[in-house]
Amino acid sequence: MSSWYEASARQRIDALADPDSFEEFIGPEEREVSPHLALFDLPEQFDDGIVVGRARLSGQPVLVAAQEGRFMGGAFGEVHGAKLTGLLRAARTLRCPVLILFDTGGVRLQEANAGEMAIAEIMREIVLARADDIPVVGLIGGRAGCFGGGGLIAGCCSTLVISEHGRLSVTGPEVIETNRGADEFDSKDRALVWRVTGGKHRYLIGGADLFVEDDVAAFRRAAIEGLSRRAALDILTLADEQKRLEHRLKRFGAMTEPRDVWAALGVLRPETVSGLATEAFLAEGLHKRENAHDAR
Amino acid sequence: MTAWDTQKKARYGRIEAGSRFAEGKVVSKDSLPRFLDAVLKPGDRVCLEGDNQKQADLLAGALAGLDPARIHDLHMVQSGVVLPEHLDIFEKGIARKLDYSYSGPQSARIARMLFGGQIELGAVHTYLELFARYFIDLTPNVALIAAVSADRDGNLYTGPNTEDTPTVVEATSFKGGLVVAQVAEIVDKVPRVDIPGDQVHFLVEAKKPFYVEPLFTRDPGAITETQILTAMLAIKGLYQPYGITRLNHGIGFNTAAIELLLPTYGEKLGLRGKICTHWALNPHPTLIPAIEAGWVEQIHSFGSEVGMDRYIEARPDIYFTGADGSLRSHRAFCQTAGLYACDMFIGSTLQIDLSGHSSTVTTSRIAGFGGAPNMGSDPRGRRHPSEAWLKAGEEADPASPAPLRRGRKLVVQIGETFGEKNVPTFVERLDALELADKLKLDLAPIMVYGDDVTHIVTEEGIANLLLCRDADEREQAIRGVAGYTDVGRGRDRKMVEKLRERGIIRHPEDLGIDPLDADRRMLAARSIKDLMLASGGLYDPPSRFRNW
Numbered sequence: 046m047s048s049w050y051e052a053s054a055r056q057r058i059d060a061l062a063d064p065d066s067f068e069e070f071i072g073p074e075e076r077e078v079s080p081h082l083a084l085f086d087l088p089e090q091f092d093d094g095i096v097v098g099r100a101r102l103s104g105q106p107v108l109v110a111a112q113e114g115r116f117m118g119g120a121f122g123e124v125h126g127a128k129l130t131g132l133l134r135a136a137r138t139l140r141c142p143v144l145i146l147f148d149t150g151g152v153r154l155q156e157a158n159a160g161e162m163a164i165a166e167i168m169r170e171i172v173l174a175r176a177d178d179i180p181v182v183g184l185i186g187g188r189a190g191c192f193g194g195g196g197l198i199a200g201c202c203s204t205l206v207i208s209e210h211g212r213l214s215v216t217g218p219e220v221i222e223t224n225r226g227a228d229e230f231d232s233k234d235r236a237l238v239w240r241v242t243g244g245k246h247r248y249l250i251g252g253a254d255l256f257v258e259d260d261v262a263a264f265r266r267a268a269i270e271g272l273s274r275r276a277a278l279d280i281l282t283l284a285d286e287q288k289r290l291e292h293r294l295k296r297f298g299a300m301t302e303p304r305d306v307w308a309a310l311g312v313l314r315p316e317t318v319s320g321l322a323t324e325a326f327l328a329e330g331l332h333k334r335e336n337a338h339d340a341r
Numbered sequence: 342m343t344a345w346d347t348q349k350k351a352r353y354g355r356i357e358a359g360s361r362f363a364e365g366k367v368v369s370k371d372s373l374p375r376f377l378d379a380v381l382k383p384g385d386r387v388c389l390e391g392d393n394q395k396q397a398d399l400l401a402g403a404l405a406g407l408d409p410a411r412i413h414d415l416h417m418v419q420s421g422v423v424l425p426e427h428l429d430i431f432e433k434g435i436a437r438k439l440d441y442s443y444s445g446p447q448s449a450r451i452a453r454m455l456f457g458g459q460i461e462l463g464a465v466h467t468y469l470e471l472f473a474r475y476f477i478d479l480t481p482n483v484a485l486i487a488a489v490s491a492d493r494d495g496n497l498y499t500g501p502n503t504e505d506t507p508t509v510v511e512a513t514s515f516k517g518g519l520v521v522a523q524v525a526e527i528v529d530k531v532p533r534v535d536i537p538g539d540q541v542h543f544l545v546e547a548k549k550p551f552y553v554e555p556l557f558t559r560d561p562g563a564i565t566e567t568q569i570l571t572a573m574l575a576i577k578g579l580y581q582p583y584g585i586t587r588l589n590h591g592i593g594f595n596t597a598a599i600e601l602l603l604p605t606y607g608e609k610l611g612l613r614g615k616i617c618t619h620w621a622l623n624p625h626p627t628l629i630p631a632i633e634a635g636w637v638e639q640i641h642s643f644g645s646e647v648g649m650d651r652y653i654e655a656r657p658d659i660y661f662t663g664a665d666g667s668l669r670s671h672r673a674f675c676q677t678a679g680l681y682a683c684d685m686f687i688g689s690t691l692q693i694d695l696s697g698h699s700s701t702v703t704t705s706r707i708a709g710f711g712g713a714p715n716m717g718s719d720p721r722g723r724r725h726p727s728e729a730w731l732k733a734g735e736e737a738d739p740a741s742p743a744p745l746r747r748g749r750k751l752v753v754q755i756g757e758t759f760g761e762k763n764v765p766t767f768v769e770r771l772d773a774l775e776l777a778d779k780l781k782l783d784l785a786p787i788m789v790y791g792d793d794v795t796h797i798v799t800e801e802g803i804a805n806l807l808l809c810r811d812a813d814e815r816e817q818a819i820r821g822v823a824g825y826t827d828v829g830r831g832r833d834r835k836m837v838e839k840l841r842e843r844g845i846i847r848h849p850e851d852l853g854i855d856p857l858d859a860d861r862r863m864l865a866a867r868s869i870k871d872l873m874l875a876s877g878g879l880y881d882p883p884s885r886f887r888n889w
Contacts, residue, residue, distance in 0.1 A: 051861055235884060239888055319889055
């Protein structure tokens with residue numbers, strides 16, 4: 046078993062794609078670095094923290110983007126964002142499914158405007174791709190989690206795969222604590238952070254579709270499954286979505302502790318959920334969780 | 342006529358005054374403020390138990406709430422200044438003078454208060470030094486201590502975190518002082534007697550456990566590849582050639598990396614059973630994989646560690662445990678063990694100068710010493726030989742006849758050339774000197790003196806200071822492993838090359854280590870959860886270390 050959480054962006058692609066099938070676009074040799082970081086005397090990275098290219102997955106052609114969480118927390122900047130936007134545009138031209146390996150804290154503060162615009166462009170491209178019935182599968186299980194604009198983009202994907210270590214949300218724990226105080230959300234209580242934003246909770250409330258072990262082979266299997274799932278996004282889906290969200294709000298809206306949500310879902314011994322191994326968790330959660338859907 | 346029993350009478354007076362608020366020995370929580378007001382006198386020397394980890398938090402809060410018009414000018418003699426209340430009492434004028442060892446979490450505030458003159462500083466000690474002074478010239482009049490439980494006779498169970506308690510009680514109770522213990526609960530029979538009841542005069546039931554600081558948990562997830570490289574250098578370049586079996590580790594990430602490399606890298610080198618068998622060490626969670634893989638024979642501990650209790654109880658062959666099954670730690674004994682019975686101390690530091698002096702103070706923080714200087718010093722009173730000790734002695738002084746030559750304890754500083762936030766570890770002048778100037782101290786607070794340091798390990802290599810024959814060689818040996826810091830770039834290249842030829846400096850390639858092999862995949866555990874799994878579910882990590 047090899048950890049997805051521990052792996053770098055390039056190691057993840059290597060483990061995910063068929064052997065020797067990956068071909069990188071705008072690789073580090075082109076030194077397409079951020080035009081902004083130098084102004085802040087910050088180090089650049091030749092791939093700007095995202096690796097994009099084409100590969101084969103179980104023989105099927107796919108486009109892949111992998112964020113490197115160890116460079117600036119995997120944050121979206123101008124170049125980083127443009128590489129993903131371009132990849133998604135190519136997906137529509139080529140009618141080729143896309144895998145996004147998220148590992149991001151959101152937008153890079155040093156290039157916030159460019160980063161925010163990139164988020165909007167990426168969301169738009171995903172929606173257009175899905176309107177053309179092209180699957181866009183998100184995989185979440187890296188160190189930086191998937192926060193900020195990353196969380197919004199993930200919400201647009203056709204399928205989301207998450208591991209226990211994976212975290213998915215918009216506003217990160219530190220930001221909530223800074224703005225609302227530790228009583229509102231104690232970002233140092235890591236067990237709480239994972240209970241609220243972590244993979245198990247997201248899976249149980251229907252915020253992610255597939256829950257996997259923190260293992261590159263498990264992510265690969267889930268990615269293959271994800272490609273075969275329904276991708277279309279139309280007005281009917283959105284209407285259903287709205288209904289589901291209203292239902293979720295009514296059912297869980299007043300709760301402040303994920304364990305209460307799990308109890309309401311009928312999960313036995315909610316206090317043990319965080320400690321359960323993958324298999325035992327799936328056995329308990331698979332049929333009790335909210336149906337996975339687009340409302341994330 | 343001279344009275345020879347004034348202390349005994351004074352204690353009797355305190356017991357009488359306190360008994361008005363007690364039933365037998367038991368003082369209720371509500372009467373605690375009035376009780377303390379009755380038993381304390383202005384100018385008393387007080388030990389408010391603040392250890393490295395456990396804290397008499399209830400008693401600290403009550404002491405801080407006293408009326409400074411009645412109780413003032415206390416002289417606090419305690420090893421740890423850890424809780425805010427420990428300093429509140431100075432701000433309020435209840436206490437005036439302080440002798441202590443360690444002030445981790447309060448290091449910035451204590452520095453401000455020292456600069457502001459709110460605290461009259463006696464001295465900053467090492468643990469053993471302060472404990473020694475409890476029996477010579479800093480004997481407490483009143484000790485306010487913490488235990489897990491007590492019976493009504495005052496027999497105390499201190500649980501896994503015994504730490505300083507027996508030492509404090511010994512000095513106080515046998516010299517006419519008064520001992521007051523806060524306990525989580527009063528029971529009919531304690532699980533084991535750590536402190537006999539006749540040494541304890543009053544009890545307060547806190548109805549909750551005392552506060553314990555988890556100090557020794559290092560998340561494997563945060564260990565960097567540079568730290569792994571330094572760990573590989575240490576294992577192959579020091580542990581193996583010196584045959585280090587008895588040792589103490591500091592609490593940094595570099596030594597955590599060493600612990601996690603034993604079952605992988607160490608195993609590959611065939612070192613199981615040959616190194617790292619006997620330890621003076623807190624129950625580090627990062628040592629679990631090595632223990633489970635059969636590397637470790639025994640460990641004596643200064644204190645315990647949060648979450649490790651069940652694991653320790655299940656491994657009594659490894660740890661020192663009581664009849665009840667739980668850990669018995671003891672800071673004074675373990676410090677002595679680390680000083681006299683270990684052949685190596687290895688730890689990280691914040692600053693190292695050109696003579697090898699190291700310090701963890703910066704101009705705005707006074708963290709104190711704790712136990713590192715006891716561990717990180719060569720004991721001049723040692724007389725028993727060991728392979729490592731004799732070999733190091735020979736390297737330092739090859740000319741003396743062997744039967745008359747002292748051995749040397751290995752004192753190793755390990756770290757990256759640039760530490761946290763990319764601050765250089767190597768400096769021309771220690772911040773400690775500036776602090777000593779500012780506070781008009783006779784001594785700069787040096788954690789480990791240069792003449793005790795035998796080796797420095799960085800990602801650039803190992804400097805063996807034992808082999809240096811003069812101050813010049815020493816300086817160049819230090820510069821020679823200082824990487825791209827200003828100190829490192831100021832090296833005399835030719836001389837450093839010569840030192841390398843003589844084996845005084847050794848780079849990874851000189852030891853057959855490829856830096857590219859320093860990969861996190863080599864760690865026996867890469868997350869706190871891995872540690873929990875390695876322990877068979879016995880280790881119960883505190884919430885703040887979880888990522889699940």
